[in-house]
Amino acid sequence: MAGQVTASQFAPARRRWGSSAFVTIAALAVLALSGGVEARARQGRPAPVIEATAPRAHGDPIMAIVSIKTQKVTFYDADGWIWRAPVSTGVSGRETPAGVFAIIEKDKDHHSTLYDDAWMPNMQRITWNGVALHGGPLPGYAASHGCVRMPYGFAEKLFDRTWIGMRVIIAPGDPAPVEFSHPALFAPNAQALAAVPSRAATLGREAEDAARSADEAKAAAAAADREAKALKASLRKLEQAKARAEAELKFTDRKLAAAKTDQARTLAEDAKQKAAAKATDAAAQLEAAKSDATAKLAAATSTKDAAKAAAARKADASKAATDARLATEPVSVYISRSAQMLYVRRNTHKPAPDGGGEVFDTSIEAPVTIRDPDRPIGTHVFTAVAQNGAGLRWTAVTIDDGDTAKDALDRITIPKDVLDRIAPTAVPRSSIIVSDEPLSSETNYRTEFVAVLSNQPQGGFITRRPTTNVDVVASGDEYDDGFGSFFQRSWDGQPVAAPRRRGPPPTYYRPVQPGWW
Numbered sequence: 001m002a003g004q005v006t007a008s009q010f011a012p013a014r015r016r017w018g019s020s021a022f023v024t025i026a027a028l029a030v031l032a033l034s035g036g037v038e039a040r041a042r043q044g045r046p047a048p049v050i051e052a053t054a055p056r057a058h059g060d061p062i063m064a065i066v067s068i069k070t071q072k073v074t075f076y077d078a079d080g081w082i083w084r085a086p087v088s089t090g091v092s093g094r095e096t097p098a099g100v101f102a103i104i105e106k107d108k109d110h111h112s113t114l115y116d117d118a119w120m121p122n123m124q125r126i127t128w129n130g131v132a133l134h135g136g137p138l139p140g141y142a143a144s145h146g147c148v149r150m151p152y153g154f155a156e157k158l159f160d161r162t163w164i165g166m167r168v169i170i171a172p173g174d175p176a177p178v179e180f181s182h183p184a185l186f187a188p189n190a191q192a193l194a195a196v197p198s199r200a201a202t203l204g205r206e207a208e209d210a211a212r213s214a215d216e217a218k219a220a221a222a223a224a225d226r227e228a229k230a231l232k233a234s235l236r237k238l239e240q241a242k243a244r245a246e247a248e249l250k251f252t253d254r255k256l257a258a259a260k261t262d263q264a265r266t267l268a269e270d271a272k273q274k275a276a277a278k279a280t281d282a283a284a285q286l287e288a289a290k291s292d293a294t295a296k297l298a299a300a301t302s303t304k305d306a307a308k309a310a311a312a313r314k315a316d317a318s319k320a321a322t323d324a325r326l327a328t329e330p331v332s333v334y335i336s337r338s339a340q341m342l343y344v345r346r347n348t349h350k351p352a353p354d355g356g357g358e359v360f361d362t363s364i365e366a367p368v369t370i371r372d373p374d375r376p377i378g379t380h381v382f383t384a385v386a387q388n389g390a391g392l393r394w395t396a397v398t399i400d401d402g403d404t405a406k407d408a409l410d411r412i413t414i415p416k417d418v419l420d421r422i423a424p425t426a427v428p429r430s431s432i433i434v435s436d437e438p439l440s441s442e443t444n445y446r447t448e449f450v451a452v453l454s455n456q457p458q459g460g461f462i463t464r465r466p467t468t469n470v471d472v473v474a475s476g477d478e479y480d481d482g483f484g485s486f487f488q489r490s491w492d493g494q495p496v497a498a499p500r501r502r503g504p505p506p507t508y509y510r511p512v513q514p515g516w517w
Contacts, residue, residue, distance in 0.1 A: 048140065049086040051154055058082040061158070062385055062429060063167040064133070065397065066148050067174040068096060071141065073133070073150060075158060076177055078386040078393070078428070083158060088149040089142045089170075090460035096146050097461035098399065099440075100381060100433055101126035101168040102332075102448035103133075105357045108159060110134065120147075122155035126168050127442045127450055128356075129464035133168070146460015164358050165330070165347045165448050167431060169381060169397055172456050177383065177395035184409045185382060185394050186331075186426035193328075193425055200324035203317070210317035214310040221307035224300035231293045238286040245279035319363075322348070326361055330384075330429035331422045334449045335368055335412060337377045339438045342368040342414060344422060345448050357446040364421070369413040377411060378402020379435040379453065384428050392426060400436070400453055408434045 049072040059077040066073045068089050075083040089096035103124050110123035123134040135156065136149030143149070148170070169175075252275045256268035326346045334343045344364035352359050370377065379400035384392040396405040403411065412434065435451050442450040452458055 049084065051085040051151055052083070054080065054082045060163075061161055061166065063169060063177070063381075063383060063397075064162075065175060065177075066096070066133075066168070066170045068098060068142075068170065068172050070174045072174075073148065074176070076385075081176070083154070085151050085154040086138055086140070088136065088138050088144050090144050090146040091142050092457075093459045094145045094463065095142075095457035095459040095461075096144065096148055096170060097131065097452045097458045098170050098172045098456040099437070099450070099452040100379065100399075100435065101131075101170065101450055103162055103164055103166045103168060104128070104447050106159065106162070106164070121152065122159040124159070124162060125357075127440075127461070127464075128444075128446065129442055129461070131461060131464075144460070146463070164349075165332075165360075167381065167383065169399060171397075171399040172453070173399070175397050175399055177385075177397050180382065180394050180396035180405060182382075182394075182406060182409045184412065184414070185392070185432065186384065186423040186430060187391055188426045189424035190390050193427075196324065196327045196425055200321070200327065203321040203324045207314070207317040207321035210310070210314040214307070214314035217303070217307040217310035221300075221304045224303040228297055228300040231289075231296055235286070235289055235293055238282070238289050242279070242282040242286050245275065245282040249275040249279045251275075322361070323363075327425040328427060330427055330431070332431045332433070332448055333414075333422070334433045334439060334451065335370075335414075335435070336438050336451075337370050337373060337434075337436045340367060340370060340373060342366050342418060343439065343449070344418070347448070352446045359445055360448055362445055364418060366415050366418050368415065371411040371413075376402040376436050377408045377434060378404075379437065379451070380405045380408050380433070382409075382432040382434075384426060384430045386428050392428065392430070400455070402436065 049070060056079075058079070059082075061075040061082060062077055064073055064075045066087060066089070071087055071089065073085055073087045074081050103126060105125040107123045107125070108121070110120045120132075120134040120136065123132050125132045131146055131148075133148045133150060133155070135152040135154075136144070136147075138149060138151060249272065252268060252272035256265065256272055259265040259268045326348065329346045332345045334345070335341075336343075342365070343362070346361045348359045348361050350359045351357075378398060379402070381397045381399070382405070383395050383397075385395050386393045398405055402408065433449060433451070437451045437454060440450040440452050452461055
């Protein structure tokens with residue numbers, strides 16, 4: 001509990017001074033701490049946040065909420081808070097951005113690439129441009145360059161308990177999750193959930209069969225293509241032979257016309273007959289080869305078309321298998337009032353091909369209808385924390401001014417085809433985020449969602465180079481708080497290539513195909 005003093009805080013003193021002295025010193029420390037808390041209360045100042053663990057059995061964390069106002073972080077499971085600790089957020093001009101984030105990468109023993117190899121242990125990244133939670137010194141006030149520093153021991157304790165995609169909310173105030181229900185929240189279907197494993201297995205086998213067929217068709221197409229090239233080369237040679245024979249026949253005609261003696265005419269006529277026979281034979285060979293090649297070239301074209309069709313079936317089958325496999329993964333939905341768009345993410349748990357983090361499925365983006373679209377709606381995070389009979393138990397966290405959580409959902413109409421894909425198989429840890437804000441350009445295929453409150457200071461965010469808008473690798477230290485952007489430097493401090501992309505991520509409607517999400 002907040003304000004609780006634990007024996008672990010005095011372990012170093014116990015070792016140095018022995019048990020008897022330790023008891024006296026610990027008692028004095030408790031009295032001093034209690035007196036300090038009472039003094040702060042009398043002066044109207046909040047008591048300092050003290051690291052605490054909930055006095056109950058608890059499950060794995062579902063979300064973390066960082067309060068910039070009170071300089072604390074609280075981790076929650078399905079039944080309430082489980083861990084709490086003081087933090088140090090960003091200083092003026094380098095403020096920690098308030099908004100909605102998720103853990104996208106973890107590094108147990110991270111060292112800064114820009115600040116003299118500074119140690120930032122148990123780093124848990126929430127943006128690729130350099131914002132993270134990590135262990136660090138806590139002077140009792142905001143002191144970082146934009147990251148969230150936590151006590152070293154606390155950061156180590158929770159490092160193995162968190163997971164890629166876990167929600168991290170950074171709030172200007174001090175919100176907490178509250179129990180919440182609403183008809184718009186996902187209601188899973190027991191039959192659909194029960195059917196997922198067998199459907200995923202069936203579609204997985206179909207995807208494997210389609211992949212084998214595609215490979216076989218590709219090999220057949222390659223062989224047919226080689227044969228077609230050989231046929232075409234043979235035809236060219238026969239055409240050239242026919243042309244030479246015809247040219248020779250014309251030459252013998254001219255030679256016969258120019259003959260002056262009977263002997264010359266006899267020789268010329270004999271040469272012409274031979275040339276005529278040769279030309280006739282060359283023409284016959286060419287026609288026969290053309291007739292044979294026509295069927296073979298048509299077969300090669302057909303084989304090539306079959307390979308393309310097999311490749312398309314492979315892609316479709318692979319997508320269907322992936323959708324079926326992801327059906328039991330928590331689904332995250334982001335609804336932006338400013339963009340009038342809905343975005344869906346699920347973690348595939350596949351390592352990103354360019355290194356760092358995991359790939360999130362981003363196959364659903366669709367327009368969404370919001371009543372009174374010009375009126376602020378606020379920022380609300382709805383989380384399915386646990387199973388509740390056949391349904392789900394939800395909580396809500398509101399971090400920005402606007403509508404109440406209920407009124408915000410009342411204003412939104414999610415497209416039915418999208419709802420039909422994601423609601424029937426929704427599971428605990430699924431979430432719906434509603435916000436006035438557009439998705440940050442930090443959101444990409446290696447993140448869940450990044451949304452920053454535009455009405456709060458963003459110094460520690462905007463001084464970093466956006467990772468989706470990088471053309472030249474940054475070499476200065478003005479873009480990082482000390483642990484380095486993924487696209488700015490590699491883990492050993494060496495510059496790395498950046499993807500070329502200009503402007504914010506594209507926003508467009510992807511027609512939703514029938515599926516079993």
